[in-house]
Amino acid sequence: MKELDVKLNEHFGGKVVRKDLTKLVKGNAIVPTYVLEYLLGQYCATDDEETINQGVETVKSIIAKHFVHRDEAQIVKSTVREKGSHRIIDKISVKLNDVKDQYEASFANLGLKNIPISDDVIKEYQKLLSGGVWCILTLAYFSTDEKGSSPWIIENIKPIQVSNADLDEYKTARTKFTKDEWIDGLMQTIGLNPEEFTFRSKLIQLTRLVPFVENNYNLIELGPKGTGKSHIFSELSPHGILISGGEVSKAKLFVNNSSGEIGLVGYWDVVTYDEFAGKTKRVDRGLVDILKNYMAQKSFSRGTEVYGASASMVFVGNTDHSVPYMIKHSNLFDALPKDYCDTAFLDRIHAYLPGWEVQKLRNDMFTSEYGFIVDYLAEILKELRKEDRTNEYSKLFELSNSITTRDKTSIAKTYAGLAKIIHPHGQMNEAEAKEILDFAIENRKRIQKELCKIDETFEEVDFSYTVKSTGRTIQVETLEGIEHGIPKQSVEIKIDTNSSEAKAINVEPVNIELSEGQKIIRDNQSGISYGLLFGAYLIGATDVKVIDPYVRLPYQLRNFMEFAKLLSEQKDPEVDVKLHLVTSNNEDYIEGAKEAFEQMTYSLESIGILFSYEFDDFIHDRSIVMDNGWKIVLGRGLDIWQKTGGWYDINEYVQEKRICKACEVTFLKS
Known part of the structure; x- marks a missing residue:
């Protein structure tokens, strides 16, 4: 196991689970992750391989025997009738039948409706009254001749929810982890591989958890499809509910004036509007007004009565255009229905997450390492709401x-x-x-x-x-303001020593002015290329030495060849330029690197670049040193970009389209 997995098991024994197990047990069951991990937590919350294997088989058996698939509902009903009672897993919602003066349950997958349920159960689990809750229950069948009575009886019922979440214990264990270890553990908890994300990208993912720890927190995230915007809100916690933006009504969200029933905000910690965007969507203007009041005042009214609530509101949807287009021609709320483009409504949103920075999820972005059982984390986050x-x-x-x-x-x-x-x-x-x-x-x-x-x-x-x-x-x-806020017709490459950001300064005409200073590139920044960063500093150099300990993997070799290509474009066509690489290596990669460097030597010679290389296992600093008097100190070496999507991703071929890693580039004059 990785060191982080060992620490998680050491300090949170019984509360962590291997994340690939969820896929092993899920099969074709349409059930949230927190339901599956609740079961895995009962049998597989360990690092003992034999126990895990036995636990996986047990959970598979439970799912096979007790989870209700819609297409097998009649078989389950028959099993209950024949056996007299049977334990099942289903999503249950309850309503009050005021004619009969009794609470009645409906089963999402089994299809049963109007099944009597005890008042005591409702007093203990009030959330059953709104939206539906996944439960483990024993359903019995008792035939009777009594007119109007139901043969179905709910003998006992328990919502799927971890109960042993000790916040003090959680906080104490947190002190055993560094900040980066803790963040990576949380990333693994939500099913993602932290090695595929920059610090900023991790912050974006973790900000999706803020509505679960902050009362009355209003969040919006708009971005392209396929980036997992709604996943956390549907899969992570039994305290949040995901609803389609087109299915929202005043009665469902706040209060039904006819029945007096309180809506979703009265029962859930987080209410998420999915598919919130869409210019052509029809919107109830009255709902927008109530939302505005609730988001500002933390309350809503029914007649003369005013109700307080602490539910956080989250709005997620897809953008219609690229960020540069929206910045130039409209605004970043461009995709929303007209009635939601109300400045009073938008002003009540606390944070706008840049969904366009989140890469579309690839297989290698998911993890098979350990993380908290999501239901355990959900209970901790609920406790933290009180602080x-x-x-x-x-x-x-x-x-x-x-x-x-x-x-x-x-x-x-x-x-x-x-x-x-x-x-x-x-x-x-x-x-x-x-x-x-x-x-x-x-x-x-x-x-x-x-x-x-x-x-x-x-x-x-x-x-x-x-x-x-x-x-x-x-x-x-x-x-996006740094990347796209300045038109790119004519660009002067200049270092602003008073600025902490890498910027292209618009001027007319082009005028290259070189000076000492530093450029800081932020996580997830795009629009950066070697040419924009330091292309002008290569002009006039005939002897260039690149010191970078990590030029061995395919993408690192690609980066180096792209640097060589830039050098060939900046040099005098009539003059040969010496290019020397100092790097380090190990036995796993050295033969492949030598072969690649030999091919480079012949290839680059044809464009007037005389390439040579050496291995030095003791180098650490990264730089480009040139005989024209300039030295460029590279914080990350030539490896400034995040991983692309491969051959069929345009980012693989256009540097300006790639997403950067945070780094610093310093320019020194000798």
Whole structure:
């Protein structure tokens, strides 16, 4: 096992499970992950291989014998009748029949309706009254001649829910993990391979958990299809419900004025609108108005009565256009129905997650390592809702005075939510707090910037803050603002030593001015190429040395050849240029690397580049040193991009389309 898996089993024994087991037991059962992992947690929450194998067989048997498939409902009914009673797993919802003065249950898969259920059960599990809950229950059959009576009897019932979630124990165990280990453990818990994600990409995934730890948190995520926007909200927790945006009504969401029944916000911690986008969708304008009031006041009314609720609201949907198109021609809310493009409604959303930064999920992005049983984590997140950490950031940072109260509240709630998720024990240093604050501010700024485009009465806000320990002022920018905020007709490649971001500065005409300084590239930034970064610095060089310890894997060799191609484009066609690579290797890759370098030698010679190489196992720093007087220090070497989707992904061929890893590039003049 990996070191992280060993630590998870050591400190959370019985509360973690291997994530590939879910696929092994699921079969064709249409059931949420938390239901399956609840069962796996009973039999497979261990690192003992024999016990796991036996547990998997047991869970498979339980699913086969007791899970109700819709197409086998009649067989299950017959089994209950013949045996007298039978244990089943199904999704149950309950309504009050006021004519008979009794509660009645409906079975989603079995198809039974209006089955009497005890008042005591409803008092203990009120969530059965709204939306449906997965349960394990014993269903009995007793034939009777009594008119109007049902032969079906619910003997006992238990919602699928972990009960032994000790928050203090959880916080204590958290101290045994580094920040990065903990984040990776959470990523594995939600089924993803942390090695395939940058820190920023992990933050985006974890922000999807914030509605589960923060009361009345309003989140929107719009992006392309196939990025798993709704997965967490349907699979992770029994305390959240996912509904189609087209199926929402005032009665279903808030209160039914005819029956007096409270809607979803009264029973669930998180209510998620799926498929929220769609310009042509018909929307109840009255629902939008009630939503606005609830999102601002945390309450809703029925007649003269006012009800409070703590449900967080999440809106997920697909975008219609690319980000550059939306920035230039419309706004980032472009895909929403017209009635939801109400600035008062949008202003009540605390964070806008950039769904376009999330890569479409590939097989290698899923994990088979250990993570928390999702239902256990769900109970911990529910306990963390009781804590208030919204003012915690102010101990270290002071937000700009121009930031409005609503903006500050939004930033504070996102910060508090991420702090609870990543640092539930309350221990984090200034740098760790800054990472969270920067991300929280950016996700609120994204909303405020778009509101200014939609409604001219909204004024631009200075989203900066001061670090109290140093007095330094930090200006936060959205990543898409850095990438696409400046037209790219004519670009001067220039280093701004006063800026912390890598930017292309628009000028007319093109004028290349070289100076010392540093460019900082952010996680998930695109629009970056070797040419934009340092192409101009190669001009005039006839002897170039690249020092990079990691040029061995196929994509690293591709990067090096792309650098050589750029060098050939920047050099004088009449002059040969020496290109020397200093790298390190190991016995697993060295023969393949030597073969590749020999092929490069012959290939590059034909375009006037005299290539040579050497292996040095003691190098660490990465740089490009040239005889024209410039040295470029590369924080990550030439490996600045995240993995592409392969041969049929345009990112494989266009550097500017690739997504970057966070790194720094420094330019020095000798």
